[in-house]
Amino acid sequence: MPAETTATRTGVIHDLGYQRYDGPRLGRAQIVRALTWHSFRAAFGLGRGAKAKIIPVIALVALCLPAVVNAFAMSRGNPRLVTYDAYQPVLRDLVMTVFVAVQAPEMVSRDLRSRVLPLYFSRPMKTIDYPVAKLLGFGAACLVMVEVPVLLLYAGTIVNVHGGAAVWAQTKELIPGLLTGLLWAVVLAAISLFLASLTGRRAFATGAVAIFFLATYTMSQILLQVENHAAQNQASTGRGPGAGPVPLALTPVNTGEKVSGLFSPFTLIDGTRTWLGSPTTADQVPKQLGAFGAVYALVLLVLVALCLTGLAARYRKASLS
């Protein structure tokens, strides 16, 4: 190219020091990896000011507390208090809601707000690569948030048990816990990124994500209680007068109770998890889901698929504006 010869020629004369870059260039996959890593770091406020790190740090510490308490209790001779798969459901639901509500807008709304996207799209990547990298980076960040406490729980447990067999037993129980964490990361990242990508206004994005998770969870729990009472009443009338209330564990689970868990991502995760064979059931979903668990898995799958499609469509549209 003549441009290059010109550069060499005039470069000598003016000595402006403009250097051509002759080194290796990263391909599309490596650029996506760089953006993924960048997003992952940003999810914890790394590379940003101290203020950006406050919420991620507090959230992680809060999530780790049960593991720390458990380690302390076990060191004093108690059995393990916290399960690997269910962990502390309400704490996890709440803290993870706060984490994704604050950090998902950090991932996507910022770039929308400051209109950086055209700069990404004018680089050697495809439009879809941007949401993919954001999803991978934020998914990985959510995974860290969920798995680090579980691993800490495991570490705190095995230092307090004795013998290889006991450690092995703990390790076997850990595996469903880790897989559950994966489910959490995928579901939360997909939903929260999609919601946050709808607006460049950060406060709105945070509000939308928080309200979505809290409102659906509350609705699901209210429904569960209502249906639970209905089921108990039905059971006691069925046994004739004077039989008294049926013990909760024996109450047959009616369809209404099962359906109540379909309204919140958190209960969907729990239902899907138990259906897949995770041993502990959480109180926020009905105990004997049985084959109905497949419906949980299906609804969860559809929900995540919708969010991913929405996210992709959002950025296809953004690239043309």
Add this chain to the structure above:
Amino acid sequence: MIPSLPDDEVATVIETTALSKVYPGDITALDGLTVRFAPGVTGLIGANGAGKSTLIKILLGLLDPTQGMAKVLGLDSVKDGMRIRQLVGYMPEHDCLPPDVSATEFVTHMGRMSGIPAAPARERAAEALRHVGLHEERYRQIGTYSTGMKQRVKLAQALAGDPRLLLLDEPTNGLDPAGRNAMLELIAKIGEEFGISIVVASHLLGEIERICDSLVAIEAGKLLRADTIDSFTKASQLLVVEVEEGLARLEQDLTRRGLAPRAYKRSLLVPIGSDGTDDPDGTYDAVRDAVADLELPLSRLERRRHHVEELFRDESDGADLSLEAADAS
């Protein structure tokens, strides 16, 4: 497709053939545009809505043309969009900078996104920021920058990936006159001394003509005219004649002598050779004689480079309104 000889490719940075883009709702943004951009600094002139931004998006491979084709650095915009975006730096018209990171961090990140590995991306970011004149301030958050500094960061991020071609969309937008001049000088420097071909899209013809080697003017998605600045201006050179009094009398006299003078502010513009001869000396002589005969106090007589804008006004009636409004420099 036009079979291109090696020489041909060298002489063409961008080439479009019957390029059309019709948006849904029957909105025609580009209408059979066939044009070539030579290496160097090219002004892409057109009023708002003339199709400049659509053309840029097609050139970057972000938008598929409805008809026709576009080649950038010999690469097909539809098939080789990724490769084109590796070789082309783009500076959008609008704000596109996050306020809460430093210029260094941002330009480094954008260099990485252009495919430069981490360590050289940092070096190049520092270099690019130095070239645009932001060396000292580069660790400050972009939110604290003035508009002029932000424009420089936008330019620096386009340079970070070591482009062969820069597409600059309204680079002087929002700048005060001093800022505009500084930005234009910077663009000229990059074009001349860094050996990077540049397309400067602008609606301000009067402003960018002085830094361009050639011009492409489009209107309503159609090519108005494309040529080198030289041939734009060579076609008719002007003599500027200024007298301290008697401008009207001089104008009459020159007209009588077969010239075509035109009053412009407090001077007369006399097209050289407008008396029908090709000899420029004849025009000088006529002006000299007229001034002498009328005994007018002559204060200025010089050859002036024709402003391209005036050519547009002369030659295309439709274009003058949109381009006239543009003289802001």
